[in-house]
Structures are given as structure tokens and as C-alpha cells.
Amino acid sequence: MPYNNGQTVTLSGPDGDEIRVRLEVNSKARRLILRLDERRREAVAVAPSRRQIKDAAAFAAERVDWIHSRLRHLPDAVSFEEGSVISYRGAPCRLTAIGDGRVARLVPGDPNTLCAPGDPDTLHLRTTRYLKKQARADITRAVKRHAARLNVTYSEISVKDTRSRWGSCTADGKLSFSWRLIMAPPAVLDYVAAHECAHLLEMNHSPRFWAHVSTCCVDWKTHRNWLRVHGATLQATGS
Template sequence: MLFRRQDRKAPPRGGFESIELVLDGEPLAVTVRRHPKAQRLTLRVRAVARDVTLTAPPHVPLSAARDFVHRHREWVRVRLVRLPEMVPFEAGAVVPVRGEPHLIVHRPDERGTVWLDGALNGAHGGMPALCVAGEAPHIARRVRDHLKREARAELMRAVRRHAAALKVEVGRITLRDTASRWGSCSAKGDLSFSWRLIMAPPFVLDYLAAHEVAHRLEMNHGPRYWRLVEAIFPRRAEAEAWLRHNGAGLHRYG
């Protein structure tokens, strides 16, 4: 919906702008982001951050932005309700590891940190389990640390394989928890990945490794770059389709 420039009064400079919206009796802060190239008011509900933002042109007064948000109250409410529930790393939770659901099982009396139980003889309902030793308050941290270690090991193996195929060298490999991208490659050849890729099927993680390694030869997304990617990872289309449909859901865990 376009906002007509009837009121050209600019919003106050400096400070943080937000609009309070009450949904089902609970206050919700809608962040207002001013963008110089914006031509209209745009509401967005972000699944990863689970927040609501309003992008607005600089000239639109806050009062008009507030009216716009309140007119679209039901639109916001419906999209927030549709967001998948968050799944904390706690005993009894089911989380994906390499694309397969795993049950988190607390083993307070056993030694160690986190290990995999293959659910032999029908244990855990036939589902593989991530067993966690120690006290309950440490379960979340231990599961997260375990997944990060697994992600680093898998990504390093995949990166080395693809780097050898393209005859390139890479720098440091770091893990992050980014919401906007799954991986990146710096001009120096340092690679960064989201540790949450360990929750995706292995071919998806492998694709992201190939994607970033190929940037060592082409720091762009032109035709030559995609030919390089597909030469070392022919399942590109399948991996990208999986990420489009399932990638955002990985951020609901932990």
C-alpha cells in the first residue's frame, strides 16, 4: 500500500523509532526502519528474529506510520501465529541432526558430555538420541557445543575436498549463528558458515561448502561462478530448493 505525500513533515532526527501494537492484550514493539530508497510503507514479520519491522521512507511522519501499522494489526497477528514454535535444547525435545530427528535424552548419572545413541532394540521409540550427561542447566550449552563441533568437522572435510577439486587454498574457517546468510568468503579466502548447517541433510552442508570455496576463483555470482559450483556439486538445484523451503526453520531450534 502506497503512502501519499500529503504530509511532508519529516520524523524527528536521531533516536530510536518504534510503534507499540497491542495484540491479544500483549504489547508488541514494531521497529521503524527509515530507508532513503523506500517508496512506500512495508511491514515485515521475520521468522528468524520473530519480530515485526516497518520500513518507511524518510519523509513519512511517525503518526502516519503508526496509523498504517494499526490498520494492518490483523495481518501482523495472523503471521505471528503462523510462526513455528521455538524448540529449546532440553530433555525431551526433538531436534534435527544431519537432517534426521534426534531426541535429547538427559543422562545425569553418566560421565561425558554428549554422545549419540543409535536407538538399538527400539529404545527412544526407534529414534536416535542425543544423550547429555551432567546437570540439567547445562543441557542446552552442551548440545549447542556438540552441534558446533560436529558442524566444524563436517565443514572442514567438505571444504578441503572442494578446495582440492578446484586447486585453490582457503584461509580460516569460522562458525557463526547468522540469520541473513549461510556462508561467506572474504577476499583473503577466509570462510564463515552457520553452525546450524549440521541440522540440515548432509548434501545441503556440502553444497554450502562448495558454494563458498568456488568464490576463491570467482568473487561474484556470474555464469562462470555457477559453472564452477555445479562442476564440483551437481546437486545445486536440489540443495537450494531444500534451503528455500526448510532453511528458516533451522533457526527455531535452541
Template sequence: MTLTASCGLEIPLRIEINPRARRLILRLDEKKREAVAVAPSRRHVRDAARFAAERIDWAATRLRSLPPQVSLTDGGLIRLRGEDCRITLDGEGRRARLIEGEPFMLSLPGDPETIARRAERYLKSAAREDLAAAVEDYCDVLGVAVRRVTIKDTRSRWGSCTSDGRLAFSWRLIMAPPDVLEYVAAHECAHLLEMNHSPRFWAHVARCRPHWKKERAWLRKHGASLHAVAA
């Protein structure tokens, strides 16, 4: 289903059924660039569609404020560890290779139809390597142990920590400046000591990242640009 805002922008609408929802909800899926209407049950689907139509101008305003989407295609320009990086099919052999320069070049020789999947695989691998190293460093600083580190493509969180010591991170952090990735790693390691955001928790973060406020501010300001990369 597609709705048209008063500005003329056509917006795809997805309707989801969530029995835990107590009311109709309209949210925005920034990665897919579509509106999502949430209904408590199937009998509320029409109400959800009407609810979304009445508020589609809000969704249009939000969508127009988002940074342009970037595709993982031949010639596409992304950020890697905070620096410009251009994706290219040029290169020898079949292995992905990062070539230094201005900008960096991510060489992904092979089938053009699979370049997006291969670029995402490279970025996830790089994120896993950088985050694992950062987690190891901050676990040493805080005197804690982590059970497992996983890489995901989360929508609402850059990182998470479970009570049994499992940490998860968004692979998109590899596109941010290294200090920002390091802050998120320190943040989740601090949760191994405090599963809250109390003053004691932030004191642990500060032990690892004295300038964490600046690094968190960067993520809040530019995080949408990381989600604008279409995997």
C-alpha cells in the same frame, strides 16, 4: 514495545538506528520472532514506530507462516544431519554423546539450566567438523586453498567467502541433510575462484555437486525451519 495486529497477535517491536538507511524500513527478525523498524536517525524514532504500526499486519502474516520454534531443552526434538534427534539429560558421565536409534538421542548429562548452551556447543562442533571436511574435499576438486573456516550464527547467509580466502558458515547447516551442507561448502569454495554468480561460477559448483539445484531448492524451502531452533 509491543504492537497488536488486527488478528490479535501481539508482536514485539525493536527500533534500530542506522545512519545509512535512506528511509524508514520494517523487517522481520525470524529468529527472535519480532518486528524491526529501522530509522535513519534518533529524530525519526517516533516516525519509525508509527510506520511499523501501520504495517504490523504484514509482520503478523509473515510470523504466522513461520514454522514453530523449537527449544534446545530436555526432551526437545531437533534435526541432526537431516534426521530426528531428541535432546536428553539422561546419560553417564559429563560428556555429550550421540546415541544411534530412532530417533537419535543427544545425551547431555549435567545441569538442566545449561542444556541449551551445551546443545548449541555440540551442534557447532559437529558443524565445524563436517564443514571443514567438506571444504577440504572441494578445495581439492577445484584446486584452491582456503585460509580459514569459521562457524557463525548468521541471519541472512548460510555461507560467505572473503577475497583473502576466509570461509564462514552457519552452524545451523548441521541440522540440514548432509547433501545440503555439502552444497553450501562447495558453493563457498567455488567463490575462491569466482567472487560472483556467473555461469563460470556455477560450472565450478556443478563440478563439486552435480545436483546442486535440488540441494539449493531444499535450503530455500526448509531454511526457515533451521532458524526456528532457538539457540
């Protein structure tokens, strides 16, 4: 059967359950790649070119047991709704639409409460808006600090809802970050900011690059490992 870029195919898992696999073409990929989209709770098979989409589908089918195992171990999704408890700057935070005024604010407590007054049906929108705003502020402060330490300049900072990267850096100095980093401990966000600032000096992951990261963040290995362990939980929150 013919396959198309962006198409979703359904495979049969070892328990007979249906497993969704999205087919994508990425000209930057050097080989067939299989990864998980934690938020959509599906696998993504990446082909370097259109003519290899069929190969990507077969690649995923051969590894359906691996996909099944990884999907089973994904954390449960947590919606931004009344009473939900999420992580905010690494600490538990309860969400509520109940309160006075029209501006979202953080109310100290055990746990803290993010109060975003308004229609409960749109609490997820106000929560997301608040978290993005705080993420941009925290990331901007961290980038400015690390850029000064490394004596580098950047042209732009953007905050997005990325799935596969926590941060990125382009050759013209544009830095991009996932707003979901605001849910991680501050030291983890700080590490990602340092990581991308180091790319302004080295567009690779050579020993010299990691030396620059270490200049800004001595414990970068600890924070990188935290993201590897808990990153799926951040992606499953508010999705």
C-alpha cells in the same frame, strides 16, 4: 518521533496484536529492506543510512499485513531441553541430560539420542557446544574437498550463529558458516560449503559462479530450495 539504529518499534497487526519491528542501519544496503528474524520472531527494517531510519519505519508500517502473515507461518520454536526432538544431520534426534560420564555422545536408536549428561538446566549449553563442534568438523571436511576440486585456497573457516546467511566468503579468503547447518541433511551442508568455495573464484552470482558450484554439487538447486523451505525451522530450533 525520532528513531535510532537498533531501536524496536511496535506496530498494530490486522488482528490487533502487537508486531515488533527492529530498525537497523546497514551502509551496504542499496535500498530499504524488510526481512524476518525467525529466532526473535520479529521483523527487521533495514535502512542504507541513519537519515533513512524514519523511512524504514514507515516502510515496515505500510507492510504490516505482510509481516503479520509471515510471522504467523513461522514454525514453532523448539528448545534444547530434556525430551526435545531436533533434526541432526537431517534425521530426528532426541535430547537427554540423563546418562553416564561427562562427554556428550550420540546413541544410535529410533530415533537416535544425543546424550549430554549433566544438569538439565544447562542441557541447552552442552547441546549447542556439541552441535557446533560437529558442524565445524563436517564443514571443514566439505570445504577441503571442494577447495581441492576447484583448485582454490582459503585462509580461514569459522562457524557462527548467523541469522541472515548460511555462509559467507570475504575477498581475503575467510569462509564463515552457520553451525545450524549440522541440523540439515549432509547434502545441504555440502552444497553451502561448495557455494562458498565457488566464491573464492567468483565474488558474485554470475553464470560462471554457478558453473563452479555445479562442478562440486550437481544437485545444488535441490539443496538451495531445501534451505528456502526448511531454513526457518533450523533457525527456530534451540533459539
